Structure formats: structure tokens, C-alpha cells
Amino acid sequence: MKYIVKAPAKINLSLDVLHKRDDGYHEVEMVMTTVDLADRIEITEVSKDAVFVDVSKGIVPSDHQNLAYQAAMLLKKRFGVRKGVHLYIHKHIPVSAGLAGGSTNAAATLRGLNKLWGLGLSIDELAELGSEIGSDVPFCVYGGTALATGRGEKIEKLSTPPPCWVVLAKPPIGVSTKEIYGNLNLNDIAHPNTEAVIEAINQGDFERICSSLGNAMEATTFSLYPKVDNLKKQMENFGADGVLMSGSGPTVFALAKNESRAWRIYNGLKGFVDQVYAVRLLSE
Ligand SMILES: C[C@@](CO)(OP(=O)(O)O)[C@H](O)COP(=O)(O)OP(=O)(O)OC[C@H]1O[C@@H](n2ccc(N)nc2=O)[C@H](O)[C@@H]1O
Ligand SMILES: Nc1ncnc2c1ncn2[C@@H]1O[C@H](COP(=O)(O)OP(=O)(O)O)[C@@H](O)[C@H]1O
Numbered sequence: 001m002k003y004i005v006k007a008p009a010k011i012n013l014s015l016d017v018l019h020k021r022d023d024g025y026h027e028v029e030m031v032m033t034t035v036d037l038a039d040r041i042e043i044t045e046v047s048k049d050a051v052f053v054d055v056s057k058g059i060v061p062s063d064h065q066n067l068a069y070q071a072a073m074l075l076k077k078r079f080g081v082r083k084g085v086h087l088y089i090h091k092h093i094p095v096s097a098g099l100a101g102g103s104t105n106a107a108a109t110l111r112g113l114n115k116l117w118g119l120g121l122s123i124d125e126l127a128e129l130g131s132e133i134g135s136d137v138p139f140c141v142y143g144g145t146a147l148a149t150g151r152g153e154k155i156e157k158l159s160t161p162p163p164c165w166v167v168l169a170k171p172p173i174g175v176s177t178k179e180i181y182g183n184l185n186l187n188d189i190a191h192p193n194t195e196a197v198i199e200a201i202n203q204g205d206f207e208r209i210c211s212s213l214g215n216a217m218e219a220t221t222f223s224l225y226p227k228v229d230n231l232k233k234q235m236e237n238f239g240a241d242g243v244l245m246s247g248s249g250p251t252v253f254a255l256a257k258n259e260s261r262a263w264r265i266y267n268g269l270k271g272f273v274d275q276v277y278a279v280r281l282l283s284e
Contacts, residue, residue, distance in 0.1 A: 001045050003116055007108035008038040008282055009099035010139060011166065011246040011253050014197040015215040017184060025135070025151040026181055031158065031197045033145040034282040035166050035253075039105055041068065042088040043112045050084045051076070057091040060102075067106035070133050075113050078129070083117060094275050096174030098247030100136045107140030127155065144283065147198060158198060160283040162206045165262030167254040168246075169235065170275040171227045180248035183220050191216055210242025210255055221249040228252065231273065238268040 014031040021027055046052065051072040053062040060066065064073075068087050075081060087109060093101035110126045113119070121129075123141060130137030135152035147156045192214020200208035222229035228250045235243045239261060240254030256262040266278040 001116060003043040003112045005041045005043065005108040005112040006038045007041055007093075007104040007140070008034045008036060008143065009093045009101065009104060010034055010136070011099070011168075011244075012215060013161075013209065013213055013244070014192045014194040015217060015247065016191050016194050017181075017186070017189060017216045020186060021151070026184070028149065028152050029194050030148045030152060031145070031194060031201070032139050032148055033161060034143045035168070036279040036282045037093055037099070037168065037277050039093050039101065039108075040090040041105060041108050041112065042090070043109070043116060044086045044088070045116070046084040046086050048084045049082050052084075052086045053089065054086070055089045055091055057095065059095055060089070060091060067102040067133055067137075068109040071106040071109040071130070071137075072113055074129060074132060075110065075117065075119065079117075079119055081117050081119075085113065085116070094170040094251065096176065097170050097251045098175065098177075098245065098249045099168070099251055100140055100247070103130075103134050103136035104140040106130060106133045106137050110137075110141060127153075145201065147194075158201050161201050161209060161281060162204045163283075164206060164241075164281060165256045165259060166279050166281060167235070167240070167256065167262055167265045167269065168251055168277045168279070169231055169253075169269045169273045170251040171225075171231055171273055172275075173225055173227065173250050175221060175225065175228075175249045177248045179224075180217050180220050183224065184217065185220070189216050190214070190219060206255075206257055207241070213242045213244040213255075215245050217248050218245045221245060225250055234272060235265060235269065238265040240265055
């Protein structure tokens with residue numbers, strides 16, 4: 001038996017960091033949405049009682065560090081599954097990019113194996129399990145558009161934003177999420193207006209979504225990696241309706257209502273960065 005599951009990337013339309021908690025994590029408030037830039041995971045049953053992972057891109061670990069491997073092992077151990085599986089990850093999402101590539105692989109593996117192994121777990125139960133793997137995994141289990149609070153694992157679904165194009169550009173650097181959280185200056189942080197983003201989504205007001213975009217991590221990533229700041233300025237100059245860094249970076253995304261504008265931004269950026277994608281928001 002073989003399953004193919006789709007694992008889409010996320011972007012943060014708003015990302016606020018409120019304070020550092022006693023457990024070392026930061027309390028956040030984020031509006032997240034999925035985009036149609038996705039990895040594909042081929043899940044194949046094997047006779048040996050073990051989990052095997054292969055990835056189409058060499059830079060991603062294929063051992064116990066792989067979040068999809070961790071997801072499969074979590075299900076096996078928690079539910080006493082004595083079956084084996086091979087996961088082949090076709091990687092399309094840039095790595096260490098602020099797009100939750102690893103988290104979405106873990107989420108897709110949870111969803112896929114729930115079906116393959118007939119575990120009968122609800123989406124809420126899968127999200128709860130996912131929070132043991134990483135803060136962004138629960139959102140990736142649900143997909144769509146949501147408000148994420150706590151350390152990112154508490155999810156409230158939001159309505160679907162108006163359709164638009166998303167042009168993503170990743171400069172040739174990898175940014176560690178831990179490094180950016182660790183370097184935040186919490187006494188001097190530019191808090192975004194998350195409430196305005198949620199209201200704009202509820203009203204289907206694309207212009208207001210664009211004017212309310214905000215990410216409290218931008219200043220820290222920009223000061224450590226000025227290239228990301230330059231990239232954002234370039235994208236603004238190419239005529240995007242709204243531009244923001246996703247997560248801890250370094251990917252910057254531009255929103256564009258119409259297709260011709262999206263391709264104009266895409267073509268302009270292609271001269272400067274290799275990894276550029278023009279995709280749609282995914283409504284689920
Ligand atoms: C910043 C965000 C925004 O969506 O995304 P990325 O830039 O990674 O895509 C997330 O908060 C990333 O979530 P995720 O990548 O799942 O983080 P985890 O694996 O849980 O944690 C990695 C490390 O980041 C720090 N961390 C993470 C989440 C959080 N709310 N506070 C933290 O301080 C901790 O130091 C932790 O050890
Ligand atoms: N399935 C996976 N896909 C991508 N990265 C993975 C995966 N499993 C583990 N990782 C590791 O997770 C780290 C963060 O990668 P990624 O999830 O792409 O970052 P981000 O959350 O910033 O988008 C990298 O060091 C990578 O090696």
C-alpha cells in the first residue's frame with residue numbers, strides 16, 4: 001500500500017512575540033496561512049518493523065533528526081504500531097527558510113500514517129501529538145488560515161483570506177529559528193497589529209491585510225542578516241501590495257492581487273535571487 005501526501009509551506013501574515021516564558025519558549029501571537037508551495041511525501045509500507053526516510057535534497061537529514069521520522073516514531077510508540085514504513089520526501093520548500101518545511105513534513109506524515117495504519121485519530125488529536133514534535137506542527141496539521149497562540153501550538157481557525165498571489169524569495173542563507181528567538185530584544189520590539197490583520201481577513205479586505213502585515217522578528221533578522229532587509233526593500237520597489245519576512249526568515253514574501261503584478265515581481269527578483277516562487281494562497 002502506498003500513499004502520497006502533500007505538505008504545504010506556511011507564511012506568517014502577523015507574528016508577535018509577547019514575552020519569554022519560564023520553560024524557555026516565547027509566548028507568541030501569529031496569523032498563519034498555507035501557500036501552494038509544497039513538498040510531497042510518498043509513504044510506502046515495508047515488511048521490516050522500522051521507519052526509513054529518504055529526502056530528495058541532501059541537506060535535509062534522513063535519520064532521527066528528520067521531523068517526519070519523529071512523527072512516524074511517535075505514532076508507532078504511542079499506539080504500539082508494529083509495522084514498518086518508508087518515507088520518501090520530495091523537497092520543494094526551501095530549508096531553514098521560515099516556511100516550516102520540517103514541521104509540515106511532520107504534520108503530513110501524521111495525517112498519512114493515521115490513515116495507512118487505521119488509527120482513527122481526529123485532527124485535534126493529531127495536532128496535539130504534533131505539538132510534541134515542534135511548535136509549528138499543530139498549525140501544519142490543520143492548514144488553512146489560523147491564529148496561533150501559546151508557543152504557537154494553540155490554534156483557532158480563521159476564515160480564508162481573499163484570493164491572491166504570493167511571491168516568495170529566499171536569499172542564499174539559512175536562518176536558525178533558535179538564534180533569532182535568542183537575539184530578540186524584548187524591551188524594544190515593534191509589535192504588529194495582529195487584531196487588524198484578523199479583522200481585515202474577516203472583512204475580506206485585501207488592501208487592509210497588506211497594510212497591516214507585521215513581524216516582530218524582522219528587526220533582529222535584518223540586523224544579523226542585512227541581505228534580508230535589502231531583499232524586502234527590493235520587493236517593495238517592484239510594486240508588491242504588501243511585503244513581509246516570513247517567520248524568523250530569511251524568506252520574504254510579497255502579496256499581489258493580480259497575476260500580472262505577481263509575475264512582474266517574480267521576474268524582477270529572478271535577477272537577484274535563485275530561489276523565487278510565485279504561488280497562490282491555499283484555502284482549506
Ligand atoms: C518562528 C516560527 C514562526 O512560525 O517559525 P519558523 O521561522 O521556524 O518557520 C515558529 O515560532 C518556530 O516554530 P518551530 O520551528 O516549530 O519551533 P520549535 O521547533 O518548537 O523550537 C525551536 C526553538 O525555537 C525557540 N522557540 C520556538 C517557539 C517559541 N514559541 N518560542 C521559542 O523560543 C526555542 O528556542 C526552541 O528551542
Ligand atoms: N523533513 C524536514 N524538512 C526540512 N528540514 C528538516 C526536516 N527534518 C528536520 N529538518 C531540520 O529542521 C531545521 C529547520 O528546517 P525547516 O523546517 O526547513 O526550517 P523553518 O521552520 O525555518 O522553515 C533544519 O536544520 C533541517 O535540517
